Amino acid sequence: MSELSKTGLFAAVALALTSLAMVATRDRAVRTEAFNDQGQAFFPEFQDPLACTDLEVVDFDPSTATASRFQVKFENNRWVIPSHYNYPADARDRLSKTAAALMDLTKDTIRSDSPDDQETMGVIDPLDTKSTALKGRGKRVTLRDASEKVLADFIIGEPIKDRSGQYYVRIPDQKRIYGVNLKAEPSTRFADWIETNLLKLESTQIRKVEFDNYKVNLEQGYQKGEILDVTREDAAGPWALSGGVPEGKELDEDKLRSLTNALADLKIVGVRPKPAGLTRDLKQTEDRKITLSASAVASLQGKGFYMTRDGQLLSNQGDVRVACDDGVVYTLRFGEVALGVGDELTRGESDEAEKQDDAEAKDEPKSQPAGDNRYLMVTAAFDESLIPEPKDESRAESAPPAPGELPENVIAPDPIEEKSRKDRYEREKADFDKKVEEGRKRAQELTDRFAAWYYVTPGDSFRSINLDRASLVTDPKPKASNIPGPGGPGGGFPGGFQLPPE
Structure with a gap:
């Protein structure tokens, strides 16, 4: 081989090596870029x-071995929970805060590029049907x-x-x-x-x-129980029991306080949709006879x-x-x-599965603890008599005078006072009419809200609300004089210590 040929060969090899080096350098740069x-x-x-x-x-x-979906969505101008039959959701603030926390997520550290680590680190896709692994599946969160x-x-x-x-x-x-x-993990509760x-x-x-x-x-049919009520004149007034409290007993103020608190913050842990016909019928007035289909x-x-048979709706627990x-x-x-527990409690199963569960529940216990949650139905109505109606004192007629007495209106009423009473009555009447209108509207809104649903309420709410006489009436609490201190036994102080006389 001539010297010229050797030089050309060396040049070609050098050029090839240079090209390979450039490609390798570019590939390393790309890989480094991807890694970084x-x-x-x-x-x-x-x-x-x-x-x-x-x-x-x-x-x-x-x-x-099943994936469970929970979804909150804005649909038809309202927030709903599609995974729970489109039950209304109070979601705007919570969802925006959750989205804001997830929006700022950054790739803080790189932990692995090996698929073999996915199970150990718990990031197998719960929707991956190709994977046979039961363990190591994570929680998939999607925002749209x-x-x-x-x-x-x-x-x-x-x-x-x-x-x-x-x-x-x-x-x-x-x-x-x-x-x-992770600042905030989306709640699926x-x-x-x-x-x-x-x-x-x-x-x-x-x-x-x-x-x-x-x-x-x-199994046992209808068993009549006692009907009793507790009433109070205003929010600060004492409660009174219908028929009175037996001598030596008193109303349990703690139970009444728990009752009103439970009603004001009635908890529900699940919902079930009512059949369409049942939903429509129960939106009618309760004193109207209701005819239901066999499925309802x-x-x-x-x-x-x-x-x-006469269209009255009865409940298992009154x-x-x-x-x-x-x-x-x-x-x-x-x-x-x-x-049930989990999704089985919060949203139930299909109609057929629920029927099967109801049949099996009478013969054998569930594999999971049932707890003491109760089904609950709620309806609302309006009673105008609950809103005090003002009296028109300007139109009040005085009683006829007794023999030998002068009539009360012998002196003409002060026109200024009469106008003042009339104006006050008109203001109170306008306020009364407004309360009646708002009350009717509120009752109708609540009726529409409750009509479509069976609710599931936890046992503590059920026990706090569903009371009987034995729950409401208790023995009197010890008087303050029975407690060591001023006015108590032994002169009011432990050890019988007495204050000197004045």
Whole structure:
């Protein structure tokens, strides 16, 4: 080979090596660029938390090998929970705060690029049907806007032991696993997303509570119970029991306080939709005879409610009627125990599954504890007599005078006083008319709100509200004089110490 050929060959090899070096350097730069995403935002285009109108959280239950979905969405100009039959959600503030916290997530640390670590770190997609793993599945959180565009989508895994406040996080369809400071984990508790005050009343509004303590079920039929009520004139006034309190007894003020507090903050832990026909019928007045379909009757009986032949609705655990100073009267009907935990409790199963559960519950216990939650139905009505009507004193007629006495109106009334009384009455009458109008409107709104639903209320709410005479009447509390101190035994002080006489 000539020297010229050798030189050309060396030049060609050098050029090739230079090209390979450039490619390798570029590839390393690309790989380094890809690796150096630590500290970057997960979803930099997501800038407005109010743009989020749809939050979906998917969790995985390894005991049943099923994924559970919880969703909150703005639909038809209202917030609803699609996973719970579109039950109304009190969601705008909570969702915007949750979205704001998730919007700012950054890739704080890089923990792994190996798919083998996904199970250990708990970031397997709960919706991954290809994976056979029951353990290691995370919680998938997806946020969308009104056009269904995905604003954020990630899988939250296990907490990182050596980093306080950090969790393993992975983006679906990507291998890399990050350590992320998670400020707020989206709640999947149904109770966290709904209006907590079911009845929307204040304890100070309650004027009368009537307890109808009958019982009814298919096995024993109807068992009549005592009807009693407690009343008070105003929010600060004492309670009085119908028929009075037996000698040597008194009303249990603690029970009455728990009663009014439970009514003002009535908790629910689940909902079930009523059949369409049942929903429509129960929006009618309660004194009107109701005719139900066979499916509606079966739906009622499965929850512990029964329709009589004359159209009266009865409940497994009797009724409680609550009358308020705005004229609204609530009727609370407590039914059967609601079985289940988790989603089975908060939203139930399909109609067929519920029927099967009702049949099996009579023969064998559930594999999971049922607790003492109760089905509850609520209706509302309006009673104008609960709103005091003002008296027109300017039109009051005096009693006829007794023989030998002068009539009261022998002296002409002061026209200024008469006008003052008339003006006061007109103001009070206008205020009364306004309260009546608002009360009717409120009762109708509540009727529409309650009509579509069976509720599930926890046992402590049921026990605080569904009271009988034995619960309301108690022995008198010890008097202050029986307590060591001034005025007590032994001169009022421990050891019989006496103050010197004055």
